[in-house]
Amino acid sequence: MYKVLVTGNMVTFALLINSAPHSAQAHAAFRFARAAVGQGYRVIRVFFHGEGVYHALPPSPPGGSEVSLTTRWAELARDANVDLVLCSAAAERRGVWSGESGRAVAEGFRVGGLGQWVEACLQAERTLSFT
């Protein structure tokens, strides 16, 4: 659970993740988002592009000691209202999602277009790329 401080007029963030879940960039992105939310900042959207779309594979049932980044992102999204958007073209190209077969992405993630990333860049006051 992440405590969200309600404060006025705080900086907002949009994050671009272009790297697969087991990269240093992917870990840094999650730690950044978690800390930002914990400090009361708003992360309006995280956009998963390129190899980053592998984040949205539904995680295996818990059992081992590792909690996947996918699960941790989903929890953060739920608790702090972060919009996790997958690029549809990149996801389809990699077999992570298919519009036709209705293959599902992990809970907490949704599929969208590049336009949603542009919108996020225009709304947020800070944009960070984890690529």
Add this chain to the structure above:
Amino acid sequence: MYKVLVTGNMVTFALLINSAPHSAQAHAAFRFARAAVGQGYRVIRVFFHGEGVYHALPPSPPGGSEVSLTTRWAELARDANVDLVLCSAAAERRGVWSGESGRAVAEGFRVGGLGQWVEACLQAERTLSFT
């Protein structure tokens, strides 16, 4: 379709793929295997480890101009009897496969253990790593 020449006493190969499908290494591995089979050599096993397990995500229904490496590997496996094995631990860690939920891997691929890679190394006369 790949024409398989039947010849005696030819060199056998085992391939290790550690890279995601859109890498140069992944493409080189497929081209190598296709050519080897086309020349009548036997590729006894291809083992997908690390980021290589993303090869086994079921491809999106065809529509675009790109045919995925996943589909091409499956065709090669069928036509030339190549055993495509996914490392179960690496696949589970990345959400590509789950023993408990019965999530399926792409047609032509199967899930196995590291022991199957060792066996392939002991049987094959040549081992190549595409990592």
Add this chain to the structure above:
Amino acid sequence: MDGRRFLCVFRRAPHTDAVLREHLDLTLTLAAFEQAVELLFLDDGVYALLPDRQSLPEGPPSPAQLLAALPFYGLEQPPLVERESLLERGLDGEKLLPARHIGRHEVAALLGDADVVLSL
């Protein structure tokens, strides 16, 4: 929504099929939203600016073919390329696609003056 100045930084070798294509799609979407967009090629990204020399083997479009589409999406200014990245790779003598050459010391100002930097 206000207009912003975007700087898209291309840092990777372009021939691994989907990468350049996906990054350009993102850039073209910015243009479609009528944003001010600069493309900057540096480090291994500069290899994207090598022209095709002859007819190509079948396969995905070449970097040169992909970049040729930019003007049709309103990106009429040629991209920026960092001179030192070319030099370090022995590409300073090579014929390149049209580009505006800048020095490494000028990159800091481009980064700082943009509203949004996308590292691709």
Add this chain to the structure above:
Amino acid sequence: MDGRRFLCVFRRAPHTDAVLREHLDLTLTLAAFEQAVELLFLDDGVYALLPDRQSLPEGPPSPAQLLAALPFYGLEQPPLVERESLLERGLDGEKLLPARHIGRHEVAALLGDADVVLSL
């Protein structure tokens, strides 16, 4: 099945969580099949041989912790490390985990004399 001499070459920086772990699992499986296995660390792989200095933050096991398990799987010989890779990274003065130091010119013979080389 006959016995073969395996050379496992570790070339990547080890801290990106799953990578070293997965490569070591593969190596330990070779040992479990009673094969002759040498581990060779070079390029950015040599960072795996830095010992832990103090108690670590919570998280996945450190490279040093992972490597400490090798003897329990029958890999009692310390791994090989390439001297030039250490030197190029300024690690030649650092305290390292136990390893057998070899020169770059010796790597060719190791590669050629192995029955199977796995590049990890």
Add this chain to the structure above:
Amino acid sequence: MATLHLVFHPPRGPGVPAWFGRLRTGDAVFLLGDALHGIRENGPWRSLVPPAEGTRFYALKDDLLRRGIAAPDGLNPVDDAGFVALAVEYRTSVTWS
């Protein structure tokens, strides 16, 4: 306006890295993950910290601890909240990986 440079890659040779030439006074450098190896005692980036021209260097305490690296003078160890504070302070950021 000043930029926050996020560096993720380890050193690729003995020379000055390309990103160092793309800094200007007032910029900050955040070394992440394996980039920290650059500033080990004899690492190729050690002499760049702190540079002559007021660029500030930062790293995560966890990343330093995990790699057994003592922060040299001029490198500021921060926690995750410090990372966020930097992203607020600097209007743009760029990633070198």
Add this chain to the structure above:
Amino acid sequence: MATLHLVFHPPRGPGVPAWFGRLRTGDAVFLLGDALHGIRENGPWRSLVPPAEGTRFYALKDDLLRRGIAAPDGLNPVDDAGFVALAVEYRTSVTWS
């Protein structure tokens, strides 16, 4: 026994790459993908081909064509079947990426 070296990475600086120091007489080098950029007319690896000590260099014709690179003397362009023939000829192979 001789080894086939599969090189996938582009040059990382002006010097001699680490893999070059790991060759011995009789070994072969196969440059793949972006490694080809190393042997452009002024590329940092151009002078390594052909080396003094009988190492042979190979590349895929397609990779050369796609990057607009003319094969220098001492570099043998082959097709996919040629790649396989090399893997048969050399008993071990190693990948540098």
